């Protein structure tokens with residue numbers, strides 16, 4: 001048995017990202033298939049404890065200390081850094097070793113694992129700040145919410161599990177605007193969550209599409225709902241020579257936190273209002289329409305359509321669900337969208353139908369992250385218009 005596990009571990013160290021993801025899914029499936037009822041009880045029964053104790057580790061700086069330590073540390077070392085009772089820290093570290101955040105190398109001596117390092121990454125801290133700070137409340141409220149609405153597929157963005165969980169009537173983005181710390185976590189997570197090589201810029205023929213543009217006053221790239229502007233900065237950096245304005249648009253509270261990138265205009269704009277930048281070459285949105293149910297996406301698309309010139313392109317950078325075999329991440333985000341916004345992840349057919357419903361045409365889909373089904377869709381005015 002140990003020999004087989006050793007072989008799999010060796011294989012894993014040389015596997016690429018896709019192969020590793022496949023291996024993890026296969027090993028989890030195998031582990032689950034071996035589980036008895038008591039195992040299942042403890043796995044789900046203690047699921048919230050993992051989150052809670054990770055939060056304690058983040059609050060106390062234990063995870064940072066263990067992630068950055070070069071080698072093992074004693075309970076007392078950790079307790080000193082945390083400024084906490086060694087008897088408490090001992091119990092926390094003992095638990096961490098059971099969920100593979102640390103390895104217990106000898107009695108009272110622990111070393112951080114790759115999970116401790118992952119938990120200490122800036123993107124993870126921001127993401128967990130978001131998930132623990134907001135999304136957990138929504139998840140908790142989901143069963144009662146679905147029961148209340150008679151198990152219909154939600155379509156009303158003004159009444160979701162988020163609203164039930166947080167006892168509010170305001171839209172989640174409005175709610176975050178009123179909670180700047182949460183807004184900051186969210187935007188940091190959005191900005192940092194993809195590695196540079198996982199970008200629409202790696203697959204879309206920007207130079208070809210923008211060939212012949214010469215008017216520096218024409219908008220070249222408008223990033224609608226662009227967060228704090230990381231993508232605008234990347235675009236300007238990659239294509240400094242293409243003439244035209246690069247514009248970031250988002251809600252006012254987000255624009256207040258936006259990066260001051262030279263050559264990028266930061267503009268407060270609500271995309272449910274008419275698009276003020278007319279005739280841009282590229283209108284771009286990443287992870288934006290998936291936050292909205294179909295009747296709202298139609299308004300969003302129609303507002304951009306009304307501003308488009310005949311050669312404008314609407315680029316929609318989103319998850320495009322496969323018809324079968326949807327993975328854990330996409331399926332989880334789909335249900336998270338349901339709970340927050342009465343929204344959803346969509347298949348290519350659903351994206352195409354949405355575009356067509358406002359008189360636009362999905363011309364081509366460019367996948368750039370096959371593992372997580374992320375693509376950029378090229379959507380245009382029909383040729384005859």
Ligand SMILES: C[S@@+](CC[C@H](N)C(=O)[O-])C[C@H]1O[C@@H](n2cnc3c(N)ncnc32)[C@H](O)[C@@H]1O
Nearest residue numbers: 173190191225226227250251269270271286287
């Ligand atoms: C999921 S985030 C994606 C952010 C960014 N595009 C990215 O990929 O990192 C959705 C963005 O839409 C913005 N947003 C939501 N409602 C909006 C509205 N009505 N008008 C403009 N922006 C809005 C949010 O503030 C947020 O930045």
